[in-house]
Structures are given as C-alpha cells and as structure tokens.
Amino acid sequence: MTKTYPSTRIDGLFFGKVQNHWPGRDPSAIDKKPVIGRHDINELGFVEDAQADPDHHGGVEKAIHHYASEHYASWIAEGEIPAGTTPAAFGENIASRALSEDNLCIGDILQLGSAVVQISQGRQPCWKVSQYTANKKMAYLFQSTGRTGWYYRVLEPGSAGTGDMISLIERRQPDWSVRRVTAARLTRKVSQEDAETLAALPELAPGWRKAFAKIADGEKDEDTDRRLLGSVAHDNFTKVGLQHDQ
Secondary structure, eight states, X not given: OOOOOOEEEOOEEEEEOOBOOSTTSOOBXXXXXXXXXXXXXXXXXXXXXXXSOTTXXXXXXXXXXXXXXXXXXXXXXXXXXXXTOOTTTXXXXXXXXXXXXXXXXXXXXXXXXXXXXXXXXXXXXXXXXXXXXXXXXXXXXHHHHOOOOEEEEEEEOEEEETTOEEEEEEOSOTTOBHHHHHHXXXXXXXXXXXXXXXXXXXXXXXXXHHHHHHHHTTOOOOOOHHHHHOSSOSSOOOOOSSOOOO
16 A cells, blocks of 8 residues: 655745844844745755754754644634734744644655755754743743644755645654654653663654663653753743733
8 A cells, every 4th residue: 555645835934043132141043034935955954044052953953943834823722822923933944734743753754845854853942932922931831732843854955945845755763753752852751661762763863862861761850941941030021023911
C-alpha cells in the first residue's frame, strides 16, 4: 500500500531584524514581518532572516521555525491573544495549515519549495514570546498546551515563497511525533526507557539528546527560570507588537 504523507501550501513567510524592544533586556528578532517573492535558504535558514541570540535561537539545528496557523483560533478563543491576531505573532518563519505537532514527527524530511529540510526538535519557549505578546503566561502556556511549533535543519539549500508546497517526503521515526517528544522534553515526564531511546535518536537535535541522556541518568530537575523569565523580573512588560489586556 502506498503511504500518503501530509502536504500543504505555505500561507506566509516572515523575517525579522535584530531590535531592542525592551529597555534593559536582550535584543530580539522576534518581530517578524511578511515577505513576498522567493527567498534563498542556506544551512542557517532563510538568508534574509536574522537571529539576535544564535546560542539559543537559530543555528543549524533551529534554522527555520514553522507554526501551525490553526493554533491561533485556539489562543484567541481562550483569551490569551487578541481577536484578529494573525501569523507571525509568535516569531515564526512559516505559517501554514494542515501540518501540526500531531501529524509530524522528529526526523521527518520535507520538501520546502526547492529546499529539503528535516524536523530537528520542537520549540522551547522563552521569556521573549511572553514579552512580545504582552502576556506574561505565554511561555508557560506554550509548554502546557504543546502548541510550540517545530524547527527544521536544512539538508539541501534552495528557495521558497508563499504559495509553494511543503510536503513530507520521508518519515524515519513514526513513533515520535513532535508533540510527544516536545512534551517529554519540556515536562521531563518521561520513562527511563523512552529517555534512553530519545537520547540515542539520531535525528533529534544534539541538545535535546543530551537533555534526555541526563533524564535517563536520573537527573530530572532542571532550572527553567532563566529561559522562561529572562535575567530580570518578568512583571514589567512593555507591549511591542500585540496589545493584550491583562
């Protein structure tokens, strides 16, 4: 029987520039704007997109971030973002429908325009998504809902534009959906056996494999405050981009 893999069209591409959004805090390129036309992709992602903190955002393992547009309706219905909020509100590079954390797996290889990419990991939300949405709970909500999106590494450079197809062409790890692996990484609620398996999963980003190796060794405690809250207190939110009533 021939396997049928999911595919869809790119609804939007979004690029950002490094800017100082919040006085006294680190700069960010989370404020991404829609672009038209075709755009080159190399091993670090879209050539015209910037990353302010390459140690934690971007790099070969997090070259491109893709987010399911269907999630916006859920966030709006739950009152976490304003009505009318549109894609790129979370700093994603690609917006589309029909692909999600549930029907994609770690290691999946996709045709993205003329480029070939592979899913390397889910997104670990940080304080910047909370700042940018002016919702101090957002980073935590990303974790608790599993609506994190996912990252690609680039296997073959190329180009892509809005309207191009993005299609799954090979599935190597059918047991490890993006949602399942991301939940295990962010909650650290995972069996020792699964942690050992994920620590050895070749398609998973090295940083996540290392984290699962620690979990398999019994190190389940992790200090996430710096990632979720940043290096300063999180109660002074400057509203940039979205306007959100607290």
